[in-house]
Amino acid sequence: MPQAPPQERPALHVEDVDVMYGQAVSALRSVSLTVPYGGIVTLLGANGAGKTTLLRAVSGTLRLHRGTVTAGRIRYGDTPLDGRDPVAAVRAGVVQVPEGRRVFAGLSVEENLRSGGLGLGRRAPAQVREARDRVFGLFPVLAERGRQAAGLLSGGEQQMLAIGRALMAAPRLLLLDEPSLGLAPLMVHRIAEVIREINAQGTAVLLVEQNAGMALSLADDAHVLEVGEIRLSGSADDLARTDAVRRLYLGETTEETTGGTAVGTADGTTTAPEATRPATDPTRDQGAA
Amino acid sequence: MTAFLDNTLSGLALGAVYALVALGFVVIFKASGVLNFAQGSLLLLGGYLVAVLHDDLGFAGALAVAVLATGLLAGAVDRLLLQRGGPDPAAAPVQTIVTIGVDIVLVTELSRRIGGDLLSLGDPWGDAVTEIGPVTVADSRIAAIAVSAVVIGAVFALFRFTPWGLSLRAAAEDTEAAALMGVRLSRVRMLAWCLAGALAALAAVFLAAFPAPGLERTTGQIALKAFPAAILGGMASPAGALAGSLVIGLTEAFVAGYQSDLHVLGEGVGDVAPYAVMIAVLLVRPTGLFGAKGAVRV
Numbered sequence: 001m002p003q004a005p006p007q008e009r010p011a012l013h014v015e016d017v018d019v020m021y022g023q024a025v026s027a028l029r030s031v032s033l034t035v036p037y038g039g040i041v042t043l044l045g046a047n048g049a050g051k052t053t054l055l056r057a058v059s060g061t062l063r064l065h066r067g068t069v070t071a072g073r074i075r076y077g078d079t080p081l082d083g084r085d086p087v088a089a090v091r092a093g094v095v096q097v098p099e100g101r102r103v104f105a106g107l108s109v110e111e112n113l114r115s116g117g118l119g120l121g122r123r124a125p126a127q128v129r130e131a132r133d134r135v136f137g138l139f140p141v142l143a144e145r146g147r148q149a150a151g152l153l154s155g156g157e158q159q160m161l162a163i164g165r166a167l168m169a170a171p172r173l174l175l176l177d178e179p180s181l182g183l184a185p186l187m188v189h190r191i192a193e194v195i196r197e198i199n200a201q202g203t204a205v206l207l208v209e210q211n212a213g214m215a216l217s218l219a220d221d222a223h224v225l226e227v228g229e230i231r232l233s234g235s236a237d238d239l240a241r242t243d244a245v246r247r248l249y250l251g252e253t254t255e256e257t258t259g260g261t262a263v264g265t266a267d268g269t270t271t272a273p274e275a276t277r278p279a280t281d282p283t284r285d286q287g288a289a
Numbered sequence: 290m291t292a293f294l295d296n297t298l299s300g301l302a303l304g305a306v307y308a309l310v311a312l313g314f315v316v317i318f319k320a321s322g323v324l325n326f327a328q329g330s331l332l333l334l335g336g337y338l339v340a341v342l343h344d345d346l347g348f349a350g351a352l353a354v355a356v357l358a359t360g361l362l363a364g365a366v367d368r369l370l371l372q373r374g375g376p377d378p379a380a381a382p383v384q385t386i387v388t389i390g391v392d393i394v395l396v397t398e399l400s401r402r403i404g405g406d407l408l409s410l411g412d413p414w415g416d417a418v419t420e421i422g423p424v425t426v427a428d429s430r431i432a433a434i435a436v437s438a439v440v441i442g443a444v445f446a447l448f449r450f451t452p453w454g455l456s457l458r459a460a461a462e463d464t465e466a467a468a469l470m471g472v473r474l475s476r477v478r479m480l481a482w483c484l485a486g487a488l489a490a491l492a493a494v495f496l497a498a499f500p501a502p503g504l505e506r507t508t509g510q511i512a513l514k515a516f517p518a519a520i521l522g523g524m525a526s527p528a529g530a531l532a533g534s535l536v537i538g539l540t541e542a543f544v545a546g547y548q549s550d551l552h553v554l555g556e557g558v559g560d561v562a563p564y565a566v567m568i569a570v571l572l573v574r575p576t577g578l579f580g581a582k583g584a585v586r587v
């Protein structure tokens with residue numbers, strides 16, 4: 001990649017972040033990760049690991065859950081994001097697609113898309129049109145369903161709408177929270193293609209997933225979160241080859257689904273022992289739906 | 290037949306004015322999940338301001354100031370009092386109770402000022418009437434219907450076509466998802482309260498105009514009839530509030546018109562009728578006329 005001034009090619013930096021819910025629940029401890037400009041980074045982890053919490057910390061919605069960043073820093077390029085409201089993130093070019101899609105069911109598809117631009121205030125019509133053309137290019141089905149209530153779309157179509165809605169703000173970094181959740185294998189495959197295409201258009205992606213196969217096939221770098229702490233970090237290819245990830249997240253051996261035991265063996269950047277090609281088939285669904 | 294037309298026109302005029310107040314309830318409820326029990330006192334404040342200002346500013350000027358001031362006060366109540374703990378709709382039950390406190394404070398002060406007086410608002414219609422075919426209609430009622438129709442239409446357009454309207458509807462569906470899109474909930478809420486206050490002030494004018502004798506300290510209680518209208522309509526639906534208001538207005542007019550035939554029911558059936566209709570409708574449709582399942586969010 002050619003180099004440019006940092007503010008034009010900003011990266012997301014999460015540095016030693018702690019998050020508490022209320023006074024007592026510690027959800028993240030000393031979490032660090034970086035999403036480079038134009039890259040795809042995935043964050044894997046079981047239910048309750050703290051994946052959504054990290055995205056909330058970045059997007060500024062922790063407060064809606066009585067959570068706070070109690071230590072560390074989050075910034076996107078030169079813009080600090082910790083302790084800011086969601087508008088700050090949207091304006092900085094960081095937009096989150098929430099877990100479970102959360103489209104506005106009673107509003108039309110068209111209105112859902114329009115809502116994606118609300119954080120940016122008044123924009124030139126040409127900019128709005130450009131964003132819309134991009135969304136319709138990725139998801140032609142949304143163009144056909146403009147006037148239909150979003151709640152009447154299928155699950156996969158709703159996921160497309162949720163992503164399309166976020167893209168209407170023309171983000172430079174897209175935060176995706178389990179986009180494969182509850183979708184049929186074919187649709188998971190389709191979503192994976194879309195993520196690759198969005199990235200190819202120049203948008204960086206932080207992809208939170210339990211479907212490790214799909215996520216590792218897309219990402220450059222990967223992190224594994226376990227009970228609020230990053231346990232493994234490395235390139236997606238390397239991580240896909242480690243024993244722990246293969247066993248816990250790619251389901252290569254049977255039944256072991258609780259973490260903590262063998263995972264500690266790999267540290268920081270991982271080594272790749274007895275490497276066969278990782279199972280990158282995006283159809284494995286680990287999820288408790 | 291004449292009586293029927295007469296009652297219909299009275300009912301429409303009454304319903305149109307209730308709709309102004311009921312829309313205020315609905316807008317606030319949609320934006321904040323709060324039932325605003327201070328709507329009646331805001332209405333009274335709006336009427337009082339017109340009453341004391343129209344000598345100096347003329348009716349139109351006084352009305353403009355009253356609408357603006359009442360709107361701003363409503364917005365301030367929300368922003369400075371209710372939103373102290375943040376715009377989170379989870380706090381709505383507590384905030385609803387706070388509006389009762391606001392209502393008591395405002396009504397007490399305004400009652401002290403108004404006392405037993407009947408204040409004239411200096412409206413241009415006076416007691417003039419117009420003959421439409423066989424019926425005689427007060428000009429103030431024609432104005433009530435016409436102005437309400439225009440204003441309600443404008444409010445619907447705000448809902449549908451402006452970023453504020455879209456923000457409000459999106460936030461009412463899913464607060465967090467709306468926040469993720471960059472909707473500033475606290476601002477959206479505050480503007481909703483401003484709008485509701487302005488609508489209440491406008492309604493005051495028509496409630497105090499002929500054939501009513503003028504503004505009295507109890508005029509604000511009429512807002513209580515817009516409550517069943519809003520609930521009847523589903524509480525979160527502007528169209529429902531309009532329909533509910535017309536139902537309530539017509540019911541009241543017809544019950545009052547045929548009062549003598551209904552005297553077995555006792556004095557004041559007209560006042561009870563809105564609630565009777567509300568309960569009857571809710572028995573059949575628990576979510577109101579236009580209420581979707583889950584539309585009520587408290």
Ligand SMILES: Nc1ncnc2c1ncn2[C@@H]1O[C@H](COP(=O)(O)OP(=O)(O)OP(=O)(O)O)[C@@H](O)[C@H]1O
Nearest residue numbers: 021025027045046047048049050051052053054065
């Ligand atoms: N609003 C909240 N208040 C208190 N604790 C919370 C809250 N939200 C999440 N938590 C706790 O924080 C931890 C991390 O939750 P989080 O939702 O971030 O996990 P996750 O990795 O996204 O899980 P999932 O895969 O199920 O979505 C969990 O222990 C959870 O119980």
Ligand SMILES: [Mg+2]
Nearest residue numbers: 051052053099
């Ligand atoms: Mg989650």
